[in-house]
Amino acid sequence: MTAEAPARVPIPRQAPGALPLLGHGLAMRRRRLELLEEVQGLDGDGLVALRLGAARMLVATDHRLVRELLVRRADDFGPSPQYRLMEPVTGAGLLLSEGAFHRRQRRLIRPAFRHARVRHYADLMTELAQGWTDGLRDGEVVAVDEEFGSLATTVVVRSLFGQGISDADAGGVVTAMTDVMAWVGARGADPLPALMSRLPTQVNRRFARSARSLHTLVDTLIARRRADSGEPPDDVLTWLLGTTDAETGERMSDAQVHDEVMTLLTAGAETTSRTLAWCLYLLARNPDAEERLHAEVDRVLGGRAAGFDDLAELPYTRRVLTETLRLYPSGYLLSRAARRDTELGAYPVAAGTTVLFSPYALHRDPRLFRAPDAFRPDRWLPERAGEVTPDAFLPFGLGQHGCLGEGFAWTEMTIALATLATRWRLRPLHPAPVAPTPLFSLSSGRMPMRARRRGEDRAGGRA
Numbered sequence: 232m233t234a235e236a237p238a239r240v241p242i243p244r245q246a247p248g249a250l251p252l253l254g255h256g257l258a259m260r261r262r263r264l265e266l267l268e269e270v271q272g273l274d275g276d277g278l279v280a281l282r283l284g285a286a287r288m289l290v291a292t293d294h295r296l297v298r299e300l301l302v303r304r305a306d307d308f309g310p311s312p313q314y315r316l317m318e319p320v321t322g323a324g325l326l327l328s329e330g331a332f333h334r335r336q337r338r339l340i341r342p343a344f345r346h347a348r349v350r351h352y353a354d355l356m357t358e359l360a361q362g363w364t365d366g367l368r369d370g371e372v373v374a375v376d377e378e379f380g381s382l383a384t385t386v387v388v389r390s391l392f393g394q395g396i397s398d399a400d401a402g403g404v405v406t407a408m409t410d411v412m413a414w415v416g417a418r419g420a421d422p423l424p425a426l427m428s429r430l431p432t433q434v435n436r437r438f439a440r441s442a443r444s445l446h447t448l449v450d451t452l453i454a455r456r457r458a459d460s461g462e463p464p465d466d467v468l469t470w471l472l473g474t475t476d477a478e479t480g481e482r483m484s485d486a487q488v489h490d491e492v493m494t495l496l497t498a499g500a501e502t503t504s505r506t507l508a509w510c511l512y513l514l515a516r517n518p519d520a521e522e523r524l525h526a527e528v529d530r531v532l533g534g535r536a537a538g539f540d541d542l543a544e545l546p547y548t549r550r551v552l553t554e555t556l557r558l559y560p561s562g563y564l565l566s567r568a569a570r571r572d573t574e575l576g577a578y579p580v581a582a583g584t585t586v587l588f589s590p591y592a593l594h595r596d597p598r599l600f601r602a603p604d605a606f607r608p609d610r611w612l613p614e615r616a617g618e619v620t621p622d623a624f625l626p627f628g629l630g631q632h633g634c635l636g637e638g639f640a641w642t643e644m645t646i647a648l649a650t651l652a653t654r655w656r657l658r659p660l661h662p663a664p665v666a667p668t669p670l671f672s673l674s675s676g677r678m679p680m681r682a683r684r685r686g687e688d689r690a691g692g693r694a
């Protein structure tokens with residue numbers, strides 16, 4: 232009788248181009264998006280191995296494996312070491328927590344971002360978008376990245392703290408968040424992040440100062456709200472401080488509320504602002520799409536600012552934003568680390584292994600999206616379903632850690648874009664294509680654009 236041969240354990244294919252010692256570390260730093268697209272294009276079974284220095288990581292290139300990672304086997308995976316770099320900012324907030332504790336936090340916070348609540352924040356979004364567009368001057372050059380950064384941070388700050396924060400402090404948060412996000416972005420691109428974060432660089436020094444002042448301010452705002460015996464304002468902070476878990480009867484500690492506030496600031500501002508910046512870039516390069524957007528906002532809004540009730544009437548605006556999120560997803564590279572020995576597809580995954588996946592590379596895979604480099608908002612029309620693989624479209628992630636602020640983000644972006652488009656057309660100062668810089672999110676750089684007042688071209692419009 233012959234002994235049965237042991238089943239062969241499949242081994243993920245190693246991505247080509249690894250250098251001695253560094254592996255793919257240099258490519259990951261210098262040409263990260265190209266590397267991710269190359270890996271995505273490799274034939275194989277959907278899992279590719281990368282070596283970053285001594286660390287071996289896996290990249291899931293098949294969207295079905297990504298779903299397995301995020302949904303079916305979600306309990307086997309926790310935050311990756313790359314995510315843990317954000318700990319000095321977000322502490323034990325949603326992004327970095329796991330298991331039963333994370334589920335409790337989601338239960339507690341999610342209702343603050345339900346549809347009815349978002350309707351409430353939408354008035355503020357309209358007011359701020361209108362204020363910003365009112366302040367534009369014909370011919371003025373604006374650094375779109377900074378302008379939207381400030382607008383989106385103010386939207387989150389005012390939704391969190393309402394009138395409980397002074398204008399000066401709100402402005403201070405906007406400035407401090409710029410330094411904090413510059414640091415988070417720099418860490419994500421470092422081959423040796425733990426070492427680099429200790430060097431006395433300008434980014435590190437500014438981060439230390441700004442993070443300290445932000446943490447202090449958030450603590451002060453929480454303490455002040457706790458001490459206030461008056462009618463609590465209708466904002467996210469009131470929700471976080473008062474909400475009780477139906478299953479356990481527990482409330483969040485002030486320290487936990489602090490970490491969730493920092494998480495919302497980190498996750499909720501740059502993601503939205505950078506999508507809007509890329510959207511204006513794409514519209515400037517695609518005048519036909521811009522014209523259709525203008526026709527829609529003219530018909531629906533007739534020159535006024537957009538509000539929550541207009542959202543359903545702006546389907547083309549939504550498709551433009553969807554297509555922007557396909558080409559430039561803020562969360563371009565997401566990751567998890569295996570908490571125990573587990574599997575993905577046919578492959579064993581050892582405890583501690585980091586698994587990456589790139590919505591950016593998936594969204595540009597010609598097997599999943601027809602003519603992937605073209606900006607075609609209409610590919611999202613239901614009757615064009617053959618042009619897209621909806622399961623591979625993951626700008627907001629998926630599963631337990633999927634974006635909590637998705638409805639908030641859609642509302643904010645649609646209101647901002649439609650309100651701007653009723654009156655303004657923006658054109659890049661420099662005609663050359665802009666290559667995205669992969670930081671925490673995909674940056675377009677400052678992207679200076681010249682604002683031109685729309686007028687004669689708006690149907691029934693004013694000058």
Ligand code: HEM
Nearest residue numbers: 325326498499502503561562626627628632634635636640
């Ligand atoms: C265009 C805008 C946005 C994009 C593209 C985006 C994308 C994402 C993605 C991809 C994730 C999942 C990360 C992962 O699984 O590793 C995520 C998580 C999250 N997002 Fe968003 N986001 C956006 C706006 C917002 C806004 C406006 C808020 C809140 C005001 C927000 C709050 C969060 C939170 C709290 C999480 C963590 C959820 C958890 O870990 O349980 N996001 N977002």
